[in-house]
Amino acid sequence: MLLETAPRFVYVVALTALALLVTACDPAPKPPAPAPAPAAATTNAPVVSTDPAPGTTNIYEVKGLVQQLRTNGLTAIIRHEEIPGYMPAMTMPLSVKDTNDLAGVKAGDMVSFRMLVTTDDGWIDQVQVIGHTNMPPAPPPSSRLVRNVDPLKIGDKLPNYPFVNEFGKDIKTDEFRGKAMALTFIFTRCPMPNYCPRLTTNFKRAYEALEADAAAPKNWHLFSLSFDVQMDTPPVLRAYAQRAHYKPEKWSFITGAMIDIDDIGERFGLDFNRKEGTFDFNHNMRTVVIDTRGRVYDVFIGNEWKVEDLVSRIKDAAKVPVTGEVPPPPESIGGYVSP
Ligand SMILES: [Cu+2]
Numbered sequence: 001m002l003l004e005t006a007p008r009f010v011y012v013v014a015l016t017a018l019a020l021l022v023t024a025c026d027p028a029p030k031p032p033a034p035a036p037a038p039a040a041a042t043t044n045a046p047v048v049s050t051d052p053a054p055g056t057t058n059i060y061e062v063k064g065l066v067q068q069l070r071t072n073g074l075t076a077i078i079r080h081e082e083i084p085g086y087m088p089a090m091t092m093p094l095s096v097k098d099t100n101d102l103a104g105v106k107a108g109d110m111v112s113f114r115m116l117v118t119t120d121d122g123w124i125d126q127v128q129v130i131g132h133t134n135m136p137p138a139p140p141p142s143s144r145l146v147r148n149v150d151p152l153k154i155g156d157k158l159p160n161y162p163f164v165n166e167f168g169k170d171i172k173t174d175e176f177r178g179k180a181m182a183l184t185f186i187f188t189r190c191p192m193p194n195y196c197p198r199l200t201t202n203f204k205r206a207y208e209a210l211e212a213d214a215a216a217p218k219n220w221h222l223f224s225l226s227f228d229v230q231m232d233t234p235p236v237l238r239a240y241a242q243r244a245h246y247k248p249e250k251w252s253f254i255t256g257a258m259i260d261i262d263d264i265g266e267r268f269g270l271d272f273n274r275k276e277g278t279f280d281f282n283h284n285m286r287t288v289v290i291d292t293r294g295r296v297y298d299v300f301i302g303n304e305w306k307v308e309d310l311v312s313r314i315k316d317a318a319k320v321p322v323t324g325e326v327p328p329p330p331e332s333i334g335g336y337v338s339p
Helices: 008-021 196-212 234-242 258-268 307-318
Strands: 058-069 075-080 090-095 109-117 122-132 162-164 170-172 180-186 220-226 251-254 286-290 296-301
Touching: 090 122, 180 196, 180 307, 196 220, 196 307, 220 307, 234 251, 258 286, 286 307, 296 307
Parallel strands: 180 220, 220 251
Antiparallel strands: 058 075, 058 109, 075 090, 109 122, 162 170, 180 286, 286 296
């Protein structure tokens, strides 16, 4: 049983705090983690309470959704709500001391329970079913809910994805037929200056270059797509967008359902970690240009590409005639090797 040995529970929490402290965008090996420092929680990090004084038990009233039950009858995987002063919402295995506490509890049940924490132990009791949901339980953190999708080659048509923009408006990518689209994957909390912030800066430069060039086509639209679906809600995206001093008619900050973001990312080789309740999004970078016919025109890999190259690709993709013979797909200048 998970919580049987004394320090495990505290260890889980300490690890979570550590994961937050070592948040990294960089695929390079992470620097050595600092020693666990409960007091070092940042604004976004969970507040890890000081350990209970020796001999005392801290008790928290918690609600959550049961995702899975272990066969020993003593452990449930529960996606629990935030526990103010103790930890943020997260999915974790929680154990009872007495199998009666979990008797009759099923996956999909909403439950309330007490979480009891001492200096060297943690467990739950008084588990009560308070509702049931037919929502499929979220997969365990190590697995992803994805469609089976094929990678896209240059010249392939982009599927019609549903997203939501920074004003909370639903959009579909097919609505932008007739325009060149440039789409890059970001998340607003990304702390590494040469990762998402650089992609946003590059987009801003491309935006300004296209706006400033009187001879440039006008039929283009930029998309910054956040894969941090929990945090990057439309209001958060709007605040982020405003810092770019942009026109919403030419540049959208979008997000959507994780399964759709996984779908589109998977097609271009985007890769990012996801850990519920944390922002440990180690990731790579892809920037996609789509032509007026909704076909992949080029894909820029990584973060070393030149803004001029993106701008020239957007201009060319905007000039692809919407009707008539389909022009042959161009050679990639963004470093994309068609799968
Ligand atoms: Cu990033």
